[in-house]
Amino acid sequence: MSADRAQWQRLSALLNEALDLSAGARQAWLTRLHQEDAELARQVADLLANEATLPSVGPRVTAAPTTSPREPAPRPAAAVSVDREPATHEATPTTPVPAPQTPAQRLGAWSLLSRIGQGGMGEVWLAERADGLYQARAAIKLLRSDLDARQLGARFARERAVLGRLNHPGIARLLDAGIGAQGQAYLVLEHVEGRALNDHVLHQCPRLTERVQLLIRVAEAVDHAHAQLIVHRDLKPTNVLVQADGQPKLLDFGIAALLEDEPGDANHDLTRQAGLSLTLNYAAPEQLLGDLIDTRADVFALGVMLFELLSGSLPFAPRGSKRTATERALLHDEPLRLAVAAEHTGAHYDPASPGLPADAQLAQGDLEAIVAKALRKKPADRYGSVRELINDLQRWLEHRPVSVRREDWRHRTRLLLRRNALAVGAGSLVLLSLGAGLGVATWQWQRADAAARQSDQVTRYLTDLLATATPEAHGGQWPTVLQLLMESRDELPQKFANDPDTRLRLLEVLSNTFGALNHFDAAFPLAEQWTQLALERHGAGSPQALQAQLGQAWLWQISGHHVESMALLEPLRGAIVKTFGEISEPHSLTLQVLAANAMHLGRLDDAERILTQSGALQQRLHPGGALERADYLNNLRVLRNEQGRPREALAALEATRDLWDTRDPKLAMQMLVIRQNHLTDLLRLNQFEGALQTHRKLIDDMNRVLGPGNDLSFLEHRGFIPEYFLARGQYGEAQREVQSLIDTAARDKTWPESAQLRLLSMALIAQTRHQLQTAGGSNKPPQARSEVPAMPGRTRQELMQLLDRLRQNSSLTQRQRSGIALDLAEVALAFDEAALAELCMQSIDASNRREAHGRSRLLMVEAQLARGQGDLARSRSLQDKRVAALEASTDPATAFSWSAHLDLAYTQLLQGETQAAQASLDRALTRRPATLPSGHPLDSLGASLQAWIQAGKPPSARPRASLGAAFISS
Secondary structure (H helix, E strand, O other): OOHHHHHHHHHHHHHHHEEEEEEEEHHHHHHHHHHHHHHHHHHHHHHOOHHHHHOOOOOOOOOOOOOOOOOOOOOHHHHHHOOOOOOOOOOOOOOOOOOOOOOOOOOEEEEEEEEEEEEEEEEEEEEOOOOOOOEEEEEEEEEOOOOHHHHHHHHHHHHHHHHHHOOOOOOOOOEEEEOOOOOOOOEEEEEEEEEEEHHHHHHHHHOOHHHHHHHHHHHHHHHHHHHHOOOOOOHHHEEEEEEOOOOEEEEOHHHHHHHHOOOOOOHHHHHHHHHHHHHHHHHOOOHHHHHOOOOOHHHHHHHHHHHHHHHOOOOOOOOOOOOHHHHHHHHOOOOOOOHHHHHHHHOOOOOOOOOOOOHHHHHHHHHHHHHHHHHHOOOOOOOHHHHHHHHHHHHHHHOOOOOOOOOHHHHHHHOOOOOOOOOHHHHHHHHHHHOOOOOOOOOOOOOOOHHHHHHHHHHHHHHHHHHHHOOHHHHHOOOOOOHHHHHHHHHHHHHHOOOOHHHHHHHHHHHHHHHHHOHHHHHHHHHHHHHHHHHHOOOOHHHHHHHHHHHHHHHHHOOOOHHHHHHHHHHHHHHHHHHOOOOHHHHHHHHHHHHHHHHHHOOHHHHHHHHHHHHHHHHHHHHOOOHHHHHHHHHHHHHHHHHOOOOHHHHHHHOHHHHHHOOOOOHHHHHHHHHHHHHHHHHHHOOOOOOHHHHHHHHHHHHHOOOOHHHHHHHHHHHHHHHHHHOOOOHHHHHHHHHHHHHHHHHHOOOHHHHHHHHHHHHHHHHHHEEEEHHOOOOOOHOOOOOOOOHHHHHHHHHHHHHHHHHHHOOOHHHHHHHHHHHHHHHHHHOOOOOHHHHHHOOHHHHHHHOOHHHHHHHHHHHHHHHOOHHHHHHHHHHHHHHHHHOOOOOOOOHHHHHHHHHHHHHHHHHHHHHHHHHHHHHHHHHOOOOHHHHOHHHHHHHHHHHHHHHOOOOOOOOOOOOOOOOOOO
């Protein structure tokens, strides 16, 4: 793209924004622009001075008033010729030039009847056939008189035959193009009456399947055009009209090609005069960059439209965002998750939105993966054609495996520990089995001869694999087992191309192995191949297919994607029981996965019932089995904590004490994980006595079993030590311990990015609390002071750097991302930086709301943010919810509950409810754990609150978001 063309597009975009503003708002807008780019502001001001000569951007289509924002009045039907896309921030505007002159009443064989629209390229008229050959109506676009008619005429002559091949029921045809007697260029288009796509969907397509079917019909039309070597380049909902019979019609196909510069056009005259044909929210990144455009730009636009139909929102930036923000999001940000976008739709009414489908939750999974593929930044990473996109959507409708599912886990998911690193233990057990032969027991339904043949093949495969484990084959280094597995994964499709049964077996083994090792980026594609091959070879409902689908559900469950796992596995339970039997290992695994999903989704009654069935079945399958008993009790501990019964959770783990000192290698890893969870639960209940000694012994045993410097001992040390000192209010010690871990991580480059980011965010928490605890060297408690210390420049810099790394890192899981974002938001709130905290909160994922402790912490931060913004009513409501949830626990006397009641008392005092504040403060004192040391920061906060209550008000009338170092996250 030449420099003058890029400058012209930028100028046109800014002009379009300015024209949409009122006179008062426009002046403020120009002032801001002048501060950013004085020369550009001057050029825009010059053009605005001649506003009367500028063409109208086009009519607005508005809905009639309605009594309910949830039930908007139907939008007026639109015609093919109207430029319907709102100009502000979305449509790339055309060059400001003189408007077309009044047209002649006759153009060729057509007689103009009435003007039905006006847009950047000119006017649109309703016309009828006037030569008597036949009766027909059309929409005629009169292109602006400033466009070079000679260039257009030559282009029309060349392109007319090509565009005439667009003979498809889903495409509004370009019937003719020419130059009128007065030298005015015009286009004759099929006249279509109908509703714009989003409007039709809002009123006629409440369910996902209906919306997907409709988009497929649109995509079929696009595919037809691509077969004629024509790219639309400006696909968007307002360029699709749905007629009364439900047939969608694509508008303006080929017009972009007519007006696009050809190679060799030295001055880019047509594009510079007519404006680049795109709409920002639906444009592919290569269109914004001026790169080569092909059919994959239309694939991207269809992906945006599909995302909007599934979630009711746009994937990158909300409608109405500033142009610069939208451009940045399109070029640099990953699209939103559908669930997050759906939440935004539910919270914000948008008359241009198609609304949220009634069964929106079903879009998570296959459809989300399809959308992600279509919305890749690089054209080469998208679907290669619209036909490939259509095929995947058809497979989804037919409940068949799609060609791509969870490709985006490489961007989103890395190394999520199963129930506090349980999967690491499973990984070690898997590696032991690999050393014994990388084999798994065959199901009873497999034929003996096939099993024997496959075992021979797997043994040969393992032998060949181990034979490559030499230093000379790996750059002078002895390879690890994981390196060998990664290499074998890449060559698997070619190695067994002619032996699908063996390939099926190895896909099962490798996907389960990588899953147990928390390498989900490798596990998910292998599991997809496993399921697809099983379905192709044996069909839906076969034992092989059910086993593969169960493996996929297990992978989703251990990686924290419980919605997808439940949606896949729950409908299959009956078929699994029928195929494998009630008392079978597949049914046992099914129950375990379903129970874990139900726990994390808040379906606690279901989880209790399923887990009870699972425990009984494991006893029948493995009478007296120690490993099975320990696994069941560890799952029971998770459920009891989710139910607010922490002491029962602790008791479940203590029921395994007889196994803690085992030397059995099959149990050793499981016992380390259980002991780690036991220590975590002790800390949660503020039982600190002997905790440090217990922790040191656990680290020693981890190093003995797994070797010095293993990941599990690092995770235990990282999680326990800082939390221990933070809970006790010993912020200086916490800061020193975290810094020690950061220094260790800097020396050991193998620690994952997720661990390093969380360490840095915990360091900020500890550093902030310590700074506020000792602010100014005064003996006066910081929360008793009316002034709020300013955030130190270094703290702000570190926070912004961490936030930037968090946004750019696509390898973090949802839970990891939410935890770090909450850390940063707490730091911002401690310095009363509400705007900065809100910025941090934008990275919070909905998955955090499903976890009991995640919900409590989220409520705390959101309540403090609302208070800092002056919304005391919302702050009070959120705090009431948090307190109620903590009070429902069977053991409410924890630091979390103590902190929550003090927080509530402060808000009540700000609301002038001194009696309620006193009651909350009294309740807080009964919730103080006796195990906490005297002089805890919450003690001084309680004293300050008591003084304020007696005075009838706090020292400052302005609400503070957080009272500094005092509050404890839960």
